[in-house]
Amino acid sequence: xxxxxxxxxxxxxxxxxxxxxxxxxxxxxxxxxxxxxxxxxxxxxxxxxxxxxxxxxxxxxxxxxxxxxxxxxxxxxxxxxxxxxxxxxxxxxxxxxxxxxxxxxxxxxxxxxxxxxxxxxxxxxxxxxxxxxxxxxxxxxxxxxxxxxxxxxxxxxxxxxxxxxxxxxxxxxxxxxxxxxxxxxxxxxxxxxxxxxxxxxxxxxxxxxxxxxxxxxxxxxxxxxxxxxxxxxxxxxxxxxxxxxxxxxxxxxxxxxxxxxxxxxxxxxxxxxxxxxxxxxxxxxxxxxxxxxxxxxxxxxxxxxxxxxxxxxxxxxxxxxxxxxxxxxxxxxxxxxxxxxxxxxxxxxxxxxxxxxxxxxxxxxxxxxxxxxx
Numbered sequence: 283x284x285x286x287x288x289x290x291x292x293x294x295x296x297x298x299x300x301x302x303x304x305x306x307x308x309x310x311x312x313x314x315x316x317x318x319x320x321x322x323x324x325x326x327x328x329x330x331x332x333x334x335x336x337x338x339x340x341x342x343x344x345x346x347x348x349x350x351x352x353x354x355x356x357x358x359x360x361x362x363x364x365x366x367x368x369x370x371x372x373x374x375x376x377x378x379x380x381x382x383x384x385x386x387x388x389x390x391x392x393x394x395x396x397x398x399x400x401x402x403x404x405x406x407x408x409x410x411x412x413x414x415x416x417x418x419x420x421x422x423x424x425x426x427x428x429x430x431x432x433x434x435x436x437x438x439x440x441x442x443x444x445x446x447x448x449x450x451x452x453x454x455x456x457x458x459x460x461x462x463x464x465x466x467x468x469x470x471x472x473x474x475x476x477x478x479x480x481x482x483x484x485x486x487x488x489x490x491x492x493x494x495x496x497x498x499x500x501x502x503x504x505x506x507x508x509x510x511x512x513x514x515x516x517x518x519x520x521x522x523x524x525x526x527x528x529x530x531x532x533x534x535x536x537x538x539x540x541x542x543x544x545x546x547x548x549x550x551x552x553x554x555x556x557x558x559x560x561x562x563x564x565x566x567x568x569x570x571x572x573x574x575x576x577x578x579x580x581x582x583x584x585x586x587x588x589x590x591x592x593x594x595x596x597x598x599x600x601x602x603x604x605x606x607x608x609x610x611x612x613x614x615x616x617x618x619x620x621x622x623x624x625x626x627x628x629x630x631x632x633x634x635x636x637x638x639x640x641x642x643x644x645x646x647x648x649x650x651x652x653x654x655x656x
Contacts, residue, residue: 399429406430415441416470449473458484462509482510489518495525524608531605531613539613540600542647547596547619553586555579563644567651593624602638611645616655 287296294304402425409417418434418441425431445468452464453476461481464471471477485504489497498518505512531539549557562568562575573581585591602618616638623633642651 402428402430406434409434413437414470445471453480456484458488478509478511482513485510486514486518489514493521493525495522495528498522498525527609528606528614531607535607536603536605539605539615540598540603542643543603543615543617543641544598546649547598550582551593551595553582553594555583558582561649563648563650566649567642567653569652569654589623590626590630591623592626595622595624596620597622612650613643615641615643617641 287298287300288294289296296304405424406421406428409421415438418438421428421434422431428434448464448468449471452460453473455461458481461477461484465474465477482505485501489501498521501510501518502512502515502522504510505515505518546561549561558579559575562578564575565572566575566578567573568578568581586594597620599618599620602616604616605613607613618636618638621633621635621637625632638655640651640653640655641649644650
């Protein structure tokens, strides 16, 4: 017989004096010797002396129970392998989930990127349609690193350069309509204040030239609208108030005026200095300059002598007379006269011409001004 035992759970050999199996750490209180396990007697039938109940006992032999225990009891390495397999599966599942999440996030980023580019392109097309430095500046504010940022900056520079060249050409112009056209195309121009000053000057010069109530009214309205600075608004209002009260002479008033005019030109034709002095105000404007009535009469007599004029005949055309009277009794007259000049020199041919004149006559029927009508 051997003094070696066998562990019934792990099957490893154990010495007789050992009480614990080194492999599975089980106590050896109920261990069986190997020679007992190898004894053939365990397979022989039991004696007939056994009771009937023992004969039908279905308890399996010790070897079978030992074998079942050996089969059912897992080895210590098997849980470790299962644990490793379980961790691998978990890592595999986690890795797959992470990949799915990354894919979804990537797809969303691509979709957002495409949507953002489409929005940016639509905004850029709107800026191109407006085609102003302001619209391109708005694009740069919204998309400082956008796909069209360089193009926007380029167009702003080009637009500003064109505006500078156009302004340099315009500022030398005396056509007020050209300034209106420029402002309609460049409402945000940096030269706005200067343009309004220039337009105000041009507008006022035109108003003075027209010298009508309607002209002064138009100047005042333009100033109120902000089209011009309106530096002369107060003067324009005074002139408008004055001219708006001027009435056109007609009927008996006009006929009386025509008679006075015929008498004036008759005395001019007679060239009598003393009589002419009575026709002018002490200070009057005569053709080119303002002078005293004495100087006016003297200049007329001097012309007769220098040009060797024998006679000048003035004939008023009554149908040409157009007269207006203001609230102070001043009459403004547009008229035409035929002027015939006869010289003392036979060889010199007589002159005959028509003059269009503008006369200003005060309430005492004295001439304040004689000018050639432009």
